[in-house]
Structures are given as C-alpha cells and as structure tokens.
Amino acid sequence: xxxxPRIRESYKMNYLRMNQSFNFIDNLxxxxxxxxxxxxxxxxxxxxxxxxxxxxxxxxxxxxxEKTVNQIIRIIDAGADLVRVTVQGIREAENLKNIRNELDxxxxxxxxxxxxxxxxxxxxxxxxxxxxxxxxxxNFYDKRAVFVQLNYTDEEYRLELKKxxxxxxxxxxxxxxxxxxxxxxANQGSLSDRIxxxxxxxxxxxxxxxxxxxxxxxxxGYHNIVISIKSSNTRIMVYTVRLMNYRMRLEEMNFPxxxxxxxxxxxxxxxxxxxxxxxxxxxxxxxxxxxxxxTEDPADEIPxxxxxxxxxxxxxxxxPITAPLVAQTNxxxxxxxxxxxxxxxxxxxxxxxxxxxxxxxxxxxxxxSSGTEPEYFYDGKQILDKSGKEYPILTLEEYLYNDFxxxxxxFVRVNKAEYDRFKERNPETxxxxxxxxxMVLIMESNNLNSFAEMRAFFMELDAHICxxxxxxxxxxxxxxxxxxxxxxxxxxxxxxxxGYGDGIMISNDGNIGYNELKNLSFxxxxxxRMRVTKTEFISCPGCGRTLFDLRDTVAEIKRNFKHLKxxxxxxxxxxxxxxxxxxxxxxxxxxxxxxxxxxxxxxKLIQRHVSTEHAVEELxxxxxxxxxxKEPKRKE
Numbered sequence: 001x002x003x004x005p006r007i008r009e010s011y012k013m014n015y016l017r018m019n020q021s022f023n024f025i026d027n028l029x030x031x032x033x034x035x036x037x038x039x040x041x042x043x044x045x046x047x048x049x050x051x052x053x054x055x056x057x058x059x060x061x062x063x064x065x066e067k068t069v070n071q072i073i074r075i076i077d078a079g080a081d082l083v084r085v086t087v088q089g090i091r092e093a094e095n096l097k098n099i100r101n102e103l104d105x106x107x108x109x110x111x112x113x114x115x116x117x118x119x120x121x122x123x124x125x126x127x128x129x130x131x132x133x134x135x136x137x138x139n140f141y142d143k144r145a146v147f148v149q150l151n152y153t154d155e156e157y158r159l160e161l162k163k164x165x166x167x168x169x170x171x172x173x174x175x176x177x178x179x180x181x182x183x184x185x186a187n188q189g190s191l192s193d194r195i196x197x198x199x200x201x202x203x204x205x206x207x208x209x210x211x212x213x214x215x216x217x218x219x220x221g222y223h224n225i226v227i228s229i230k231s232s233n234t235r236i237m238v239y240t241v242r243l244m245n246y247r248m249r250l251e252e253m254n255f256p257x258x259x260x261x262x263x264x265x266x267x268x269x270x271x272x273x274x275x276x277x278x279x280x281x282x283x284x285x286x287x288x289x290x291x292x293x294x295t296e297d298p299a300d301e302i303p304x305x306x307x308x309x310x311x312x313x314x315x316x317x318x319x320p321i322t323a324p325l326v327a328q329t330n331x332x333x334x335x336x337x338x339x340x341x342x343x344x345x346x347x348x349x350x351x352x353x354x355x356x357x358x359x360x361x362x363x364x365x366x367x368x369s370s371g372t373e374p375e376y377f378y379d380g381k382q383i384l385d386k387s388g389k390e391y392p393i394l395t396l397e398e399y400l401y402n403d404f405x406x407x408x409x410x411f412v413r414v415n416k417a418e419y420d421r422f423k424e425r426n427p428e429t430x431x432x433x434x435x436x437x438x439m440v441l442i443m444e445s446n447n448l449n450s451f452a453e454m455r456a457f458f459m460e461l462d463a464h465i466c467x468x469x470x471x472x473x474x475x476x477x478x479x480x481x482x483x484x485x486x487x488x489x490x491x492x493x494x495x496x497x498x499g500y501g502d503g504i505m506i507s508n509d510g511n512i513g514y515n516e517l518k519n520l521s522f523x524x525x526x527x528x529r530m531r532v533t534k535t536e537f538i539s540c541p542g543c544g545r546t547l548f549d550l551r552d553t554v555a556e557i558k559r560n561f562k563h564l565k566x567x568x569x570x571x572x573x574x575x576x577x578x579x580x581x582x583x584x585x586x587x588x589x590x591x592x593x594x595x596x597x598x599x600x601x602x603x604k605l606i607q608r609h610v611s612t613e614h615a616v617e618e619l620x621x622x623x624x625x626x627x628x629x630k631e632p633k634r635k636e
Contacts, residue, residue: 396429
C-alpha cells in the first residue's frame with residue numbers, strides 16, 4: 001500500500017475515533033491559538049502562551065559586520081522580535097561573534113538565529129554566538145539535490161537514516177547543553193533526492209523529511225524546537241503545514257510553528273500572497289512566529305507582518321458557529337467543491353469576479369478601468385453583466401415566497417446566522433435549494449470569525465448535497481488599502497485554497513477606488529491558485545548568498561515579461577533553494593556566482609553562467625525558442 005492511501009485510512013480512523021474532521025486542529029468552527037510548547041530563544045520565549053513573534057532575515061554579506069549590524073538594528077527597530085543571519089561557511093559562522101558583540105555594545109540584545117544549509121561544521125561554530133540555529137533537513141546532511149531518481153531498498157534507506165542519526169546526535173547534544181533552540185525548516189524546493197525518490201516532491205515527502213529529524217530529537221530528549229514548512233505555492237504550504245500538524249498530534253508532539261510563504265515576491269502581489277497563505281493557517285490558530293518573505297528591504301517586511309498578526313487579535317470572542325462536521329473537505333489535498341453551474345458561474349468554469357461599481361455606471365467604468373475586466377458588476381442593488389443586463393438579488397424570504405424570477409438567473413444574498421434562523425422556521429428551504437438550477441447564492445458573514453462561519457455554511461449545504469454555486473462576499477469599512485488587503489485576504493483566501501467558492505465580491509464603504517477593489521479580488525484568486533490572470537513572478541527575499549542586485553533584477557524582469565500572462569517566472573538569488581522552489585515555474589533566473597546567473601526551463605538547467613548584463617535578452621530568446629514569447633501590445 002502506498003503512503004497516501006495509508007495516510008487517508010489513518011485520517012478516516014482518527015476521524016471516527018475523535019468525532020472531529022481529520023483532527024488537524026481541535027475545532028474547525030472556533031478560533032483559538034493552538035496550544036504549543038514553549039521554546040526559549042535567549043530572552044524571547046515562543047509558543048502558544050506568548051505573542052506571535054515577528055522576524056525577518058538579513059540580506060547583507062555576513063562577513064561585513066557593520067552592514068549586517070546596521071540592517072539587524074533597522075529590522076529590530078521596525079518591530080521584529082528576532083533576526084536570522086545567513087551562515088554559508090566557517091568564516092561567516094566565526095564572524096557571528098563580532099556581530100553579536102557589536103549589537104550588545106549598541107544595546108540591542110534581541111536574539112540572533114543562524115541560517116545553515118549544507119554545512120554542519122558552520123552550525124557547530126554558530127551555536128557559540130546565537131540563540132537559535134535553523135537547519136534544513138533536505139540539505140543539512142544529505143547531499144545537494146540534483147533531481148535524480150534514486151532506488152533504495154528498505155535496508156539501504158534505513159542505513160542512510162542511521163548515518164544522519166550518527167551525525168545529528170552530537171549536534172543536538174551540543175544545542176541541548178548550550179540552551180540553543182533549533183528550527184527544523186523544510187522547504188518544498190530543497191528536499192533531498194533521497195526523500196523525493198521515496199515520497200516525491202509532495203506534502204507527504206516534506207513532512208517526512210521533518211519527522212525523520214524530530215524523531216531523533218525526541219529520542220535524545222531535546223525539545224527546544226520550532227518547526228517550519230514553506231513553499232512559494234500557497235496551497236502546498238497550507239496543506240503541508242496542516243499535514244505536519246496532524247502527524248505531530250499523532251506522535252504527541254506540540255512544537256511551535258514558524259509560518260510564511262517563501263519567495264512571495266514584492267509589492268502588492270507579495271503581500272497578497274503572504275496574507276492568503278499565512279492567513280489561512282493563522283485563521284485556524286496555527287502559527288507562533290511569522291516571517292513575510294518579500295523581495296524588499298527586510299525591515300519593510302515587519303509592518304506588514306504586524307498587521308497580519310493583529311487582524312486575529314480578539315478573534316476568539318466571536319459569536320458561536322455550528323455545522324455538521326461530516327461535510328468537511330479534505331484539508332490536505334485540493335479539490336474544488338462540486339456544484340451545478342448556472343450560466344458561466346460554478347461547475348468547472350473559472351471563478352468569476354463581481355466588481356463593486358462604487359457609484360459609477362458601466363460606461364463610466366470603461367474609461368477608468370485598468371487590469372483584467374470582471375465578469376459581473378454590483379451597483380448596490382443588483383448584479384449586472386458586461387452588456388448591462390440586470391440580475392436581481394433576493395432575500396431568502398423573497399426567494400421562498402415571492403420569487404417572480406424563477407425562470408431566470410438570479411442571486412440570493414444571505415449569511416449563515418440568517419439562514420439558520422430562517423430554515424428553523426421554514427424547514428422546506430433546503431429542499432427548494434437542492435432542486436434549484438438557476439440561482440446563485442451570495443454568501444456573506446458578519447461574524448468576527450467570518451472565515452469559520454463561511455466554512456460552516458459550506459458544510460451545511462454540502463451535508464444536504466446542495467449543489468448551488470456560491471459567490472463569497474465580504475463588506476468592509478476601510479480607508480487604508482493595506483488594511484483592506486489584509487482583512488480580505490485572511491477572510492477569503494483560505495476558503496479558496498480549500499476549493500470553496502465560484503466567485504468573489506468585495507465591497508468597501510471608504511475611500512478605496514474601483515480598480516483597487518477589483519484588482520484585489522483578482523489578486524486573491526491568483527494567490528490562492530484559483531484563477532491565473534497575470535504573470536506570476538516567484539522571487540526570493542534575498543540573503544547573504546545573493547551575489548546580484550535582486551530587487552533591481554526583479555523589477556527589470558517584471559518590466560520585460562509582465563505581458564506573458566500565462567507564465568510563471570522565478571527569480572532566485574542563489575542555488576540553495578532556487579531550482580527546487582521553482583518546481584512549478586515555467587522559466588527560472590537563478591544566481592550562479594558573482595555577475596552570473598543560470599537559466600532554467602522548469603527545473604531543467606538550460607544555460608550556465610550567463611552574464612547578468614545579457615541575462616534578460618537570453619531569457620527572452622529561451623522563451624521565444626520554446627514558442628511562448630509574445631510581443632507586448634503597444635499603448636495607443
């Protein structure tokens with residue numbers, strides 16, 4: 001029996017035993033920070049009894065003490081609780097002492113974390129001058145992945161694990177003796193060939209790579225551990241963290257989680273992607289520390305991370321939510337909710353955007369609109385299509401008793417609390433909904449925990465096998481666009497990641513314009529992988545390993561390739577995670593050395609050591625040779 005069927009059978013048995021769907025968290029319908037152990041990182045404690053800790057990572061040369069210290073101070077002054085530093089080798093590990101001494105001299109006592117890849121010897125030195133070390137189980141002892149299939153017998157695989165154990169145990173004991181915390185941080189893009197050969201580049205493989213190390217730590221009685229699992233793909237990231245949480249619960253482990261979407265990019269797109277992915281986990285109470293990985297100055301990550309965490313403050317005081325949990329979707333694999341389409345909404349059709357006209361009419365909108373055009377519009381009273389045709393919006397009562405529009409497409413607008421009260425008085429409601437063929441439901445929520453209430457509404461409908469298409473609608477009162485972005489992404493993003501929703505509609509009573517609201521809707525769909533409407537740029541935040549100007553390069557790549565709307569293009573600072581994190585990109589631009597990069601088509605290396613001066617043109621040639629280049633449209 002393969003790994004996934006075994007795991008599914010385990011889920012089924014655990015579900016029946018616990019009377020809780022899948023048991024990856026305690027309660028799907030009530031917000032509460034998951035209880036985790038306390039980990040001490042110098043003067044900072046982390047875990048469910050502590051605030052969610054904010055952190056970032058330097059992108060300076062770790063051998064340059066002054067630049068690194070100055071950047072660490074900017075990050076701390078922005079509000080970070082701890083900072084991570086790149087440690088490529090022995091020199092960088094030894095210079096941590098100078099960095100620590102200078103920070104102490106300036107009065108900055110916040111703990112440092114060393115980031116280690118491929119070099120256990122550097123980790124042995126680093127623990128003398130930091131409070132926490134991050135290792136990657138995919139490349140700490142395993143060789144660098146070259147993406148080849150290896151065939152291990154069970155005995156050979158066991159012997160490889162024995163070698164890891166022999167090398168890892170002395171390091172664990174040194175950490176334990178010195179009171180050093182350890183982050184075991186796996187990335188989808190840096191699994192070893194050993195793991196990928198047995199489990200594939202899958203959530204199961206990522207989880208297993210971490211569990212191998214955790215079991216060694218547990219056997220040694222070492223528990224000062226933080227877990228992280230990251231991917232640039234929000235679906236993979238969310239599903240894998242959930243699966244990791246489930247596996248730990250089965251093993252009676254409760255280590256705190258470091259969460260974040262890696263290689264999120266920059267600007268608005270990077271913030272939307274981070275809020276959608278990390279927000280989906282925070283909404284279920286998973287996450288004890290967070291890093292928002294943006295291709296920007298590391299200090300710029302902190303204000304957004306604080307906003308993202310603060311949106312969940314006081315959420316545990318939300319109104320009660322109920323639902324039949326037997327209808328919960330599989331939280332570890334993507335499957336779009338099954339329903340019957342109504343015209344071009346639902347079924348297997350693309351998720352639609354309904355844009356709020358904000359007091360404009362359709363003709364006026366055409367003169368100011370930018371970006372992708374929505375399929376429908378909302379004028380505050382009814383829905384209109386692009387031609388101006390009107391579709392009524394009914395209440396549940398009108399739908400049940402005074403539906404004069406039964407022979408045409410129409411919408412019914414309701415939240416779950418209203419639906420529950422109405423159905424209790426009118427039990428025939430669900431039977432009419434089940435027979436419906438021409439109605440689309442606009443699902444809303446006024447609950448402080450709207451994510452869980454909307455999830456519960458889907459459970460209710462699916463428990464009765466009600467196949468109506470659903471538009472997710474949230475209304476806000478925001479005057480700051482970033483505040484709106486964080487709220488909408490965290491309310492709706494996780495639902496789309498789970499395959500819920502056939503459309504999105506965002507309303508706002510504030511001074512945020514039509515284009516911003518509409519483009520945010522498309523951004524949430526793209527970040528949750530529900531609908532692609534523009535080029536996706538996957539770029540890392542950079543670190544001390546990056547040997548070219550990453551931010552300027554990303555800007556140049558965007559200028560030249562943003563019109564290729566169906567492509568994913570990766571821009572990576574180095575080869576540590578780069579080739580792997582580009583697992584689902586079409587083309588990749590990866591730092592290879594000072595002034596040179598490598599070009600990839602998918603994960604296949606096409607050109608080595610291309611001068612950065614000519615790299616953009618060479619990438620254009622590669623895309624053209626593959627038949628995917630299009631000339632950008634000229635502005636008239």
